[in-house]
Amino acid sequence: MSVLDQSLVSVISIVGLLLGSPRWLRVAQREHYVAGMTTKFALRWWTLIDKPANPVSFVLAVVASELTIRHELNLYDLLGLAALTALVAVYFPLGLSLKGRTSKLEWTKRLKRIAVLSYLLVLALTTIGLTLHIGPLFAGLLAMGYPMIIDLAVAILKPYEEVAARRFVETAAKKLASLAPRVVAVTGSFGKTTTKGYIASLCSSTMVTVASPASFNNRAGLSRAINENLTTGTELFVAEMGAYRVGEIESLVGWIRPEISVITALGPVHLERFGSEDQILKAKSEIVKGAKVVVLCVDYPKLELLANELEAAGVRVWRCSAGDFRAEVCVKSDEEGGLVVYYSQRRIGYLPRQELSSGNIACATAVALELGISEETIARQLFELKPPPHRLTTTVVENSGIFVLDDTYNSNPTGAKHALSVLAEKEGAINRVVVTPGMVELGYKQYSENYKLGQNIAEVATHLVIVGKTNKRALQSGAFDRSKTEGAKLKKVIDVSTREDAVRWVRENLHSGDVVLYENDLPDHFA
Secondary structure (H helix, E strand, O other): OOHHHHHHHHHHHHHHHHHHHHHHHHHHHHOOOOOOHHHHHHHHHHOOOOOOHHHHHHHHHHHHHHHOOOOOOOHHHHHHHHHHHHHHHHHOOOOOOOOOOOOOOOOOHHHHHHHHHHHHHHHHHHHHHHHOOOHHHHHHHHHHOHHHHHHHHHHHHHHHHHHHHHHHHHHHHHHHHHHOOEEEEEEOOOOHHHHHHHHHHHHOOOOOEEEOOOOOOOHHHHHHHHHHHOOOOOOEEEEEOOOOOOOHHHHHHHHHOOOEEEEOOOOOOOHHHHOOHHHHHHHHHHHHOOOOEEEEEOOOHHHHHHHHHHHHOOOEEEEEEOOOOOOOEEEEEOOOOOEEEEEOOEEEEEEOOOOOOHHHHHHHHHHHHHOOOOHHHHHHHHHHOOOOOOOOEEEEOOOOOOEEEEEOOOOOHHHHHHHHHHHHOOOOOOOEEEEEOOOOOOHHHHHHHHHHHHHHHHHHOOEEEEEOOOOHHHHHHHHHHHHOOOOOOOOEEEEEOOHHHHHHHHHHHOOOOOEEEEEOOOOOOOO
């Protein structure tokens, strides 16, 4: 086969790669450009047992690519094999769309750099294949292995991205130092965004307050928040800090330098990335370095131990709790369904809405007290607290009268248990439904935690609607096992493929007075 014929056959596979590339670039973007994650998700999708067309199509495309090195095949046969590979690259794996449902591809400058470099790598490798007279084989394998090329591009560009981000960080650090607001930093396995919002609400009537927007909780997001939002006269900056690995928060506090640091919770969230809960604690506790005051929710034993260690080292610690009256700040539910806020075992405030997070309120109250906000002001501002969007917010659908609990932002074992307790209070509803894909990134605990979630759902819900395949087996097993015990409420388990299918089922089967809890909504790059 001539070089021209090889090139023509190779181009067909490469066109398929280019047309299908947005699918995998979107996965890389959703996974925060961590090298290796795009390949990891690709392997999950290509090996889906519940979608046998995916592994079959992948094998067919790889075999078709390998057949292109057969000397007895004519040009038309080779073109057909390349076309098969191209079609698989564009239309498969089934279930992972090009455009996306939960988040669209955003062509940021960083993503454009990654895309261009990945395309150049594909071109270079295909050229090498052509010089070895196996260009169509290289092109076909690259079309199917493009996620690995993206991860390679991410790894190559990482040093550049570090340098580019440093310029924005340096500008933000100088601005923060010149404006000199008091700084509160908030982290935790969950509850970061909620607590940040509560702190801003409690303090905003007394201090000119700026909180980092949305979930801008990494170096790029926080530097942008400071550069764009802090102005002359800002008295308080509340910074949410997240981490996917040890060392990230330590880097943040090195230039943000919080006066008060808060850890809201400790649990197995992102256990898949960290590997162990000890590593999670190590990463989160980096936030206390250099802080004069530390606020901890001591309902978590490891945070109680951290509180003891910090106090022994001379650090001022506020112990907070969602129920332990011995804590310095405690928020407990009363018999009327409200929440009572206690400071040093004295009642200082009350909230009528129990769906708000007690532990997060306790931490926010401690911060406000430390900042000098009066108890009277705190008591008044407590009534202004609202959960962030999609964090156990409540609505009644106007046309149908269905009561909706929206807890779709994310999910963790503690938060899911709290959401189910709120659902359980709706005793007057004939149908109490939970719609969930389960919880993810829990590492070796993922099956067991979702099994427990299924059990807990069976105790309070009449129907469980499982979305997708990721945690289907664990949720089903837990729900079925508990549904056989005395007192279980569960009547039926329904499986659907997408969130849209679940919403359609709810609209068709529930009526006025029924209640549905939407617990978590996974990004659509999860199977």
